[in-house]
Amino acid sequence: MALTVVGSIAFDSVRTPFGERDRMLGGSTVHFSLAASFFTEVRVVGPVGDDFGDDDLAVLRDRGVITDDIERISGGETFFWRAHYEYDMNVAHTDDTQLNVFADFDPKLSDAAKRSELLFLGNIDPELQRRVRASSEAEFAALDSMNFWLESERDSLVAAIGEVDCLMLNDAEIRELTGEPNLARAARAAMGIGPGVIVAKRGEYGAALFSSEGLFAIPGYLLEDVQDPTGAGDCFAGGFLGYLDSRRAAGDSVRDPAVLRQAMAYGSVLASFNVEDFGTDRIQRLTKDEIEARLRDLQQITRFEIETSPTN
């Protein structure tokens, strides 16, 4: 079984009301692959510069992530992002972005990466996403994007969305994509572009899944300690697709509504751990037992029973 992720590898400098860290390992593929590594074999496709060290690589390898497809650009520097969060940690305030080697990223899939059954197209230029999708044999491809591409490369993005099976965006982005302020209608309109599965990420409020069976909604796992929300969406995607790939490998359909619901729950769980510490720190020391315990907890905090009709 295998899952390939294509996107950014970065160094992040982040300040939140709870602390500050400089040049932590980050980027969408890093957060995604560490989360997915608890479920399946993950292969990372992304560019780094000379400043990307063996210790950075070791963070991925220690979790079994396959790093053969990481492209080292000689003489280049790794993508760098600096941001801060106020008390409303749903919003990242970007202070500096240095694309560096990411600016000329031209993803090339190795034969092994092409053969991955599942593919995650991280938030990159939609024309690159289309090229990667076309070269991949994946039976199920998911795509993330952001308002920047919606506003600058709308036609390309719509074409890219039409070529994948699953769209994962923030709810505000799904509204903006479709011009439909109501999320349920917006999701239906997005399905009209092509994907049979739409995942609306809603930050601390959880996420909603729209698929052939209709709607599934999961609230956010409410934590008392949120240190750094960076990467939560990517960890959600990693938990979601990693779990789907494990079920595919076990002979189940990744389009089975019950399987998709469970994948949403695992995505929520991985995202909830990620924000408990800065960068990748919490996921690096995460255990399978902790994941399973929080999954049971999440099920417990969202469950209610129905009595015989009490209305009068």
Place this chain on the structure above:
Amino acid sequence: MALTVVGSIAFDSVRTPFGERDRMLGGSTVHFSLAASFFTEVRVVGPVGDDFGDDDLAVLRDRGVITDDIERISGGETFFWRAHYEYDMNVAHTDDTQLNVFADFDPKLSDAAKRSELLFLGNIDPELQRRVRASSEAEFAALDSMNFWLESERDSLVAAIGEVDCLMLNDAEIRELTGEPNLARAARAAMGIGPGVIVAKRGEYGAALFSSEGLFAIPGYLLEDVQDPTGAGDCFAGGFLGYLDSRRAAGDSVRDPAVLRQAMAYGSVLASFNVEDFGTDRIQRLTKDEIEARLRDLQQITRFEIETSPTN
């Protein structure tokens, strides 16, 4: 069994992206009592002016709401509110507020109202809420408020909260009340003031319950047609407390965590119907069967099963 609600009765003029209505029957006690009327006997305490007609009264009476404690102020006019909503219907933009008879509201509970086992203190001056609470024999009292009182009458509001069993506020208000940006911590701090049950209303994102057993979270019921969100929070409270009173009358404890969870679900269901049309229109034509069907639907869209551990 009986539930008493104290607060505003109003005429609302509302414009949303989907239409506009003038001088509809509204106010927190109206929305609350219509929602609660599906579960229990509700008694409304609130002031109206000469402009409040028999047809307005009939809306309440047709649902079995007891209107004996509605106080008609001769020569006065009923509370009037004008507002509009943009596409983000989580935020009401107030264009005009005429308190009229509500400005000098001095709630007096009849003997029957005093004997109600459950009490809902709608959003009024916290000193009035305290006086009503002190004169009531209710075994379970819940309180709503708003940022206006938090900022102008903070000490009174904290005292009022300390005298009730259940606090129902928007999540932002719970954060503001406690000065704690994290909702889970804020809810814990609010419990420290006195109430054993905290309900955090989160608009379209649903609601969270904090009680002796810990946390319960329910996502909003995602609708394709939202016409007018006015009164959704009061319908939530009405469904919540109405259901609790029906269970109390059946011999159950309103503090039972499983009962509280079910009450949260009914609150969500009633709120979701309310926003499907302007003012009280949808709730007036609502049926018990529709409520039960949507409750099952809400359970279905929030449920996931757990497989044997798939992590590796």
